[in-house]
Structure formats: C-alpha cells, structure tokens
Amino acid sequence: MNEVFDGVRIALCLGFLIYSSWSDYETREVSNWVWAIFAPTALALTSLQFFMFAPESLYTYALSFGITSALSITLFYGGAFGGADAKALICLSLALPLYPTHLRQPYSGFVSPLFPITVFCNAVIFAALSVLYAVGRNYLWKRKSGRRLFEGFEGESRWRKLLVFVSGYKIDISQLEMKEHLYPLEDFNEDKRKLLVVPKDEDRSEIVERIQGAEREGKLPNEVWATPGLPLLIFVTVGLIVGLVYGDIVWSVLRSVFGYS
Numbered sequence: 001m002n003e004v005f006d007g008v009r010i011a012l013c014l015g016f017l018i019y020s021s022w023s024d025y026e027t028r029e030v031s032n033w034v035w036a037i038f039a040p041t042a043l044a045l046t047s048l049q050f051f052m053f054a055p056e057s058l059y060t061y062a063l064s065f066g067i068t069s070a071l072s073i074t075l076f077y078g079g080a081f082g083g084a085d086a087k088a089l090i091c092l093s094l095a096l097p098l099y100p101t102h103l104r105q106p107y108s109g110f111v112s113p114l115f116p117i118t119v120f121c122n123a124v125i126f127a128a129l130s131v132l133y134a135v136g137r138n139y140l141w142k143r144k145s146g147r148r149l150f151e152g153f154e155g156e157s158r159w160r161k162l163l164v165f166v167s168g169y170k171i172d173i174s175q176l177e178m179k180e181h182l183y184p185l186e187d188f189n190e191d192k193r194k195l196l197v198v199p200k201d202e203d204r205s206e207i208v209e210r211i212q213g214a215e216r217e218g219k220l221p222n223e224v225w226a227t228p229g230l231p232l233l234i235f236v237t238v239g240l241i242v243g244l245v246y247g248d249i250v251w252s253v254l255r256s257v258f259g260y261s
Contacts, residue, residue, distance in 0.1 A: 005049040006100035010244065012042060013095045017237040020088060024231040028181050030084040035091055042095035057098065064097035068116040079198060085232045092116045092240070106247030118248045122239030125249050127230060137169040152193050160195045168227035173215050176208045176226065185225035188214040195225065
C-alpha cells in the first residue's frame with residue numbers, strides 16, 4: 001500500500017508541475033487555483049500515508065515543510081524567486097517531504113533527508129546552465145558585429161560587466177516592448193547609461209520608457225542589454241524528475257571531487 005501512496009504522490013507532483021511549467025513558459029504566470037488544489041490534496045495524501053504506516057515520520061514531515069517554506073519565502077522576498085516558484089516548492093514539501101523509498105531508490109544512492117532541498121539544488125544547477133546560452137550568444141554577437149560588448153559603459157566596474165555578460169545579451173530595443181519576459185539590464189537616466197545587475201519587475205515599464213525615449217533622441221544605439229525572465233518552474237520540474245531518478249546532483253559532484261564513498 002505504501003508503494004501505491006508513493007506512486008500517487010509522485011504522479012500528483014508531476015501533473016501539477018508539468019502544467020505549471022507550461023503555463024509559466026507561455027505566460028510567465030500560474031493561476032492560484034493550481035496551488036489551491038495541489039496543496040490540500042498533497043497534505044491529505046501524505047498525512048494519511050504517514051499516519052497509517054509511518055507515524056514517526058510526521059515530525060520529519062513538519063520539519064521538511066517548515067524549512068522548505070522558510071527557504072521559499074526568503075528567496076521570494078529577496079527577489080530571487082517568483083510567487084509561483086515559492087508556492088511550487090511549498091506544495092512539493094507537502095507532497096514529497098521525503099524521498100519515496102518504498103517505490104524506488106535513486107541511481108546515485110543519495111538525496112537530502114529533506115527531498116525538496118534536493119529538488120531545489122537540482123533546479124538551481126539546471127537554471128545555471130542558462131549562463132552557457134548567454135555567453136555563447138554574446139560571443140557570436142561580438143564576432144559578427146566586431147564591436148565592443150560594453151561600449152558606453154567604460155565607467156562600470158568589471159564585476160558588474162561580468163554579471164551582465166553571463167546573465168544577459170544584446171537585443172533590439174523594439175523587442176523590449178513586444179516581449180514582456182525580457183528585462184532591461186541597463187538604464188538611461190540623466191543622460192548616462194548604467195548597468196543593472198538585478199532588474200526588478202516593478203521598475204521594468206519605467207526603464208523601458210526611458211530607454212525608448214533616449215533612442216528616439218539619438219542618445220542610445222538600437223541595441224541594449226537585457227535578460228529573459230527564466231521560467232524557473234521548468235527547472236523545478238526537471239529537478240524533481242532528476243531527483244527521483246538520479247538523486248542529488250550537488251552531492252554527487254562533491255562526492256566525486258572529494259572522494260567520498
């Protein structure tokens with residue numbers, strides 16, 4: 001019976017996260033009704049299974065939920081997470097607070113005692129691979145145009161240029177208006193261009209207006225630095241699938257580097 005409960009909880013997570021990933025990709029939004037159904041269903045299934053077959057796991061269940069919720073809320077208010085991303089991890093902690101060992105074992109042999117943390121770490125690893133896309137695109141732009149990447153930003157520090165280089169790329173200014181998921185990585189204020197390391201959604205429209213105005217006045221070229229708003233739920237979903245099949249990528253890398261058995 002434990003295997004049945006584990007299978008249903010996994011199917012529940014995959015179903016809701018795959019749908020949420022699709023919605024996140026298409027609109028960069030996920031309806032709250034998704035979490036309104038996901039959370040209580042997950043809570044009921046997991047609580048019932050643990051109460052019937054492993055009441056000693058209820059403490060770990062509460063711990064997993066508490067730590068995951070605290071991490072998610074902190075990242076949300078810190079600007080690193082969207083609201084849907086935080087809600088997805090919290091729902092995951094309700095559905096799969098621990099690895100479903102009754103159904104299978106991970107290939108790597110290791111996951112965090114709190115399974116949502118493994119999923120989160122895996123998601124961060126896959127999201128970080130987007131750096132390769134940005135770097136490759138910038139390399140091709142420079143090779144094709146023959147121009148300097150940070151022309152007009154001579155006064156900016158190297159670390160700011162590096163962060164922009166690995167997180168964004170050059171786009172036509174017209175795309176900022178057409179594609180709302182693109183966020184400017186530069187601003188134009190007081191006749192000066194400035195790089196933005198952490199763009200914020202609430203400032204986007206004002207920055208875009210300033211950039212468009214500067215372009216019309218001939219003070220800016222037709223290309224600016226921007227970054228796509230990553231549909232993080234896709235990476236969370238991939239992180240869950242990899243976590244279920246393989247386990248914890250971060251631990252596997254550390255074990256390989258330091259020779260842990």
